[in-house]
Amino acid sequence: GQQLNQSPQSMFIQEGEDVSMNCTSSSIFNTWLWYKQEPGEGPVLLIALYKAGELTSNGRLTAQFGITRKDSFLNISASIPSDVGIYFCAGTKEETSGSRLTFGEGTQLTVNP
Amino acid sequence: SAVISQKPSRDICQRGTSLTIQCQVDSQVTMMFWYRQQPGQSLTLIATANQGSEATYESGFVIDKFPISRPNLTFSTLTVSNMSPEDSSIYLCSVRAGLAYEQYFGPGTRLTVT
Numbered sequence: 001g002q003q004l005n006q007s008p009q010s011m012f013i014q015e016g017e018d019v020s021m022n023c024t025s026s027s028i029f030n031t032w033l034w035y036k037q038e039p040g041e042g043p044v045l046l047i048a049l050y051k052a053g054e055l056t057s058n059g060r061l062t063a064q065f066g067i068t069r070k071d072s073f074l075n076i077s078a079s080i081p082s083d084v085g086i087y088f089c090a091g092t093k094e095e096t097s098g099s100r101l102t103f104g105e106g107t108q109l110t111v112n113p
Numbered sequence: 114s115a116v117i118s119q120k121p122s123r124d125i126c127q128r129g130t131s132l133t134i135q136c137q138v139d140s141q142v143t144m145m146f147w148y149r150q151q152p153g154q155s156l157t158l159i160a161t162a163n164q165g166s167e168a169t170y171e172s173g174f175v176i177d178k179f180p181i182s183r184p185n186l187t188f189s190t191l192t193v194s195n196m197s198p199e200d201s202s203i204y205l206c207s208v209r210a211g212l213a214y215e216q217y218f219g220p221g222t223r224l225t226v227t
Contacts, residue, residue: 031214042205042218043156045114050213088155092214099144099209101216103155 003027006089008105013079021107022073023089025033032065032072033101038085040102046087047074069094079111115140115210117219125225126196127219129187133192134222141186144209146216147179159204162189196226 006023013019014109031050035043047058049065049072056063062075072091076083089104116139126132136145143173145162159179160168168181183189206219 024116035217035218036147040220040223042181042207042221045215046209046211047216048215090156090216099146099214099216100158100161103157 003093004089004091004102008107009105012107012110012112017079019076019079019083019107019109020073021087021089023073023091023104025091025093025102026070027095028069029072030069032063033039033090034061034063034072034074035048035075035088035090037088037106045061045092058070076109079109081111081113082113083111084109088091093099114215115208115217117144117206117208117217119204119219119222120207121222122220123223124223125227127196128226130196131192131194131197132224133190134206135206136189136191136219138187138208140209140210142185142208144211145183145189145190146207147189148180148205148207148218149202150205150221156205159191162191193224196224199224200224201226 004023033048034046037043041061047063052069054065060077086106089102118137118185120135132202146154148157150156158171159174160170161169162183164183180192204223207216
């Protein structure tokens with residue numbers, strides 16, 4: 001089963017609002033990745049994080065690799081209707097080898113114009 | 114990054130039949146993966162497709178049910194065998210490309226078993 005706790009499960013916001021979502025785990029992670037999936041599509045990689053404390057931006061998106069290496073957050077500023085979709089966190093755990101990704105359960109984002 | 118295509122994009126199949134899904138990448142990649150995403154759920158790794166050797170399956174998935182081929186560094190297939198309605202899912206191919214553990218996904222194959 002999933003070992004990444006992602007919250008919130010869903011968000012309903014107004015256009016222009018900022019959004020924050022996060023993932024936590026009891027395990028230490030070497031990598032954190034954030035994906036967005038739109039209906040009928042595969043997940044698209046938004047941001048990749050590789051070092052504890054790392055803060056990375058991609059346009060209106062900002063993500064951070066938690067200092068404890070057990071959590072990460074994603075912020076979206078000034079949301080727009082095309083931000084609608086499911087956002088997944090994923091990571092590679094320190095105790096597993098290879099490139100196996102563990103995924104969170106996803107955050108469903110709805111933006112009202 | 115990598116550009117990944119999958120065929121078919123969707124299919125409706127009868128129970129007891131098998132479906133082979135193809136995954137094509139626009140560049141040579143070492144590692145390819147197959148995932149399942151059940152309706153409204155997150156992604157679950159089925160197996161890692163290794164070029165030149167047998168696929169490595171995750172707990173709960175077996176080769177007889179999900180045989181995988183990886184004939185070269187740009188192509189892989191996943192077969193869903195002896196299908197039942199519980200196999201209705203999105204099947205996604207992904208590749209490791211770029212830096213370290215970045216994975217890129219294909220558009221998925223939407224399978225409905227009746």
